[in-house]
Amino acid sequence: MYQYDQYDQTLVDERVAQYRDQVRRRLSGELSEEEFRPLRLQNGLYMQRHAYMHRIAIPYGNLRSDQLRMLARIAREHDRGYGHFSTRTNIQYNWIKLEETPELLAKLASVQMHGIQTSGNDIRNITADQFAGVAPDEIVDPRPWAEILRQWSTFHPEFNWLPRKFKIAVSGTKEDRVAVQIHDLGVYLSKNEAGEVVCAILAGGGLGRTPVIGSVIRENLPWQHLLTYCEAVLRVYNRFGRRDNMYKARIKILVKALGPVKFAQQVEEEWQHLKDGPSTLTQEEYERIAQYFQPPEYEKLSDTDASFEKHLLESKPFARWIERNLRPHKVPGYAAVTLSLKPAVGAPGDATDVQMEAVADWADQYSLGEIRVSHEQNLILANVKKRDLYALWEDAKQHGFATANIGLLTDIIACPGGDFCSLANAKSLPIAQAIQDRFSDLDYVYDLGDLSLNISGCINSCGHHHVGNIGILGVDKDGSEWYQVTLGGEQGTGATGAHLGRVIGPSFSAEEMPDVLSKVIDTFVEHRVDGERFIDTYNRIGVAPFKERVYASRQPAHA
Structure with a gap:
């Protein structure tokens, strides 16, 4: 993992000192809330429904064990004993006192972490594949480029x-596990016929009130030009992006208005002023960063382990956990393990201080001291020996991390919603819990196979509901909370690309949602052929059978 040098550390320490003085002036009344607001946002501090929320950056979802222990300590000392891992692979604390935030940031700085650019109109935390460096299908390790x-x-x-x-x-x-196509700017790394790294650049993706799939604006860009080309994209956006209407200010609106071809032409014209300039990457600069992401000293192991195979045969729960929560590793004898943050009871993406400390311990014991965070709001130990998997599973069971539901219906992605967020129209977490309760039969959920369910509490789409196979959006109807359902979304796995879900019809009350989900699933089961996935059944039969079943006995008054 990347380690701060003296310049990184100085920058972060100076930001903490600057922010400490800003908080002092706010508490003394020297700064009004209006004056303080942009300053706190620059450090990831939001005012939410009940208290301040502090968002901490986890660059491309990578953590050291000492960093996760510090996050646990902050949860215990400054929050209510837990943190929430978001779809941007950051962590959020929901019950923060303003006067404690400078000390919180100082603690983070001591382990090379911060809250810089986790909010505001700037470039946010950059995300990458949670299995980077270990995935067998990896063509190029994205971590050095993300750094x-x-x-x-x-x-x-x-x-x-x-x-x-x-x-x-x-x-x-080959498989997009980062949802690249729904980002403002996406980078697909590959190699050309000569074995050189090249980039495909996408622009104009995003969800929210105007969901758009990003467009490829440049292919086969030599890696040396990655920064200059991205800078050209941002310059065009910074110059022509709308500032008169925040709802139409994202780059997707600009790309859609101009059209991808014309937008790409403008980027190319701007790039001519930057190409081969000071930001052109050199081999020396790449190697300076890449040295931090060299493969660790793996043991030479057989890809089969007798004790592991024995446990697979003797324990059905362990075998099921292995099937759902394990990913193959490029090194024989190792595997990548996803620890589910979606238990039968609890908010999706939440982890307590005790749980975080346990995962940090397991990282040291089983996975070379490293943890990953996925945009699906789960934690990953990427370098576990197969012979240690049973012991890890036994440990995980003791802390609620052994739910075998990765990629299943109950592996729900959800934002904090109206329980915390002041922007939300409706609560997300009670809906997630009601669905967990309704589908508590793990055998049944297991038999349904791969199925993504995403919940957002408002149109800002922090739960990525547009790209869930089943999406749920909280909407306000005359001051009450209702929920709109979409079907057919995909984040872009495989060669099919991302797809946006389709709204099936009028919205539902919170009380109706478990029954609505049951009817959707019943329709899937009825029409499923040869064990196909939900999305394949939906694409084959269309929305009509689902809509007919859901609305058969209901004539809702709300649109």
Whole structure:
């Protein structure tokens, strides 16, 4: 993993000192809330429904064990004993006192972490594949490139005040596990026939009230030009993006208005002023960063382990956990393990201080001291020996991390919703819990196979409901909470690309939602052929059978 040098550490320490003085002035009354607001947002501090929420950056979802222990300590000392891992692979604390935030950031700085650019109209935390460096289908490890982009974008003077927030994702695998196509700017890394790294650049993706799949604006870009080309994209957006209407300020609106071809032409014209300039990457610069992401010293192991195979045969729960929560590893004898943050009881993405400390211990014991965070709001130990898997599973059971539901209906992605967020129209967490309760039979859920369910409490779509096979959106109807259902979304796994879900009809009350989900699933089961996935059944039969079943005995008054 990347380690701060003296410049990184100085920058973060100076930001803490600066922010400490800003808080002092706010508490003394020297700064009004209006004056303080942009300053706190620059450090990831939001005012939510009940208290301040502090968002902490986890660059491309990578954590060391000492960093996770610090996150646990902050949860215990400054929050109510837990944190929430978000779809941006960050962590959020929902019950923060303003006067404690400088000390919180100082603690983070001591382990090379911060809250910089986790809010505001700037370049946000850059995401990458949670299995980077270990996935057998990996063509290019995206982490060095994500780190290069992180260093380039942090405090970039030209892009600190963009028309709106800006999100970047980087992938270097055949399977897109990062949802690249729904980002403002996406990078697909691959290799050309000569074996050289090249980039496909996408722009204009995003969800929210105007969901759009990103468009490819440049293919086969030599890696040396990654920064200059991204800078050209941002310059065009910074110049022409709308600033008169925050709802139309994202780059997707600009790309849609101009059309991808014309937008790409403008980027190419801007790039001519930047190409081969000071931001052109060199082999030396790449190697400076890449040295931190070299493979660790793996043991030479057989890809089969007798004790592991024995446990698979003797324990059905363990075998099921292995099937759902394990990913293959490029090194024989190792595996990547996903620890589910979606238990039968609890908010999706939440982890207590005790749980975080346990995972940090397991990282040291089983996975070379490293943890990953996925945009599906789960934690990953990426380097576990197969012979240690049973012991890890036994440990995970003791802390509620052994739910065998990765990729299943109950592996729900959800934002905090109206329980915390002041922007939300409706609560997300009670709906998630009601669905968990309704589908508590793990055998039944297991038999349904791969099925994504995403919940957002408002149109800002922090739960990525548009790209869930089943999506749920909280909407306000005359001051009450209702829920709109979409079907057929995909985040872009495989060669099919991302697809946006289709609204099936009028919205539902919270009380109706478990029954609605049951009817959707019953329709799937009735029409399923040869064990196909939900999305395959939906694509084959269309929305009509689902809509007919859901609305058969209901004539809702709300649209």
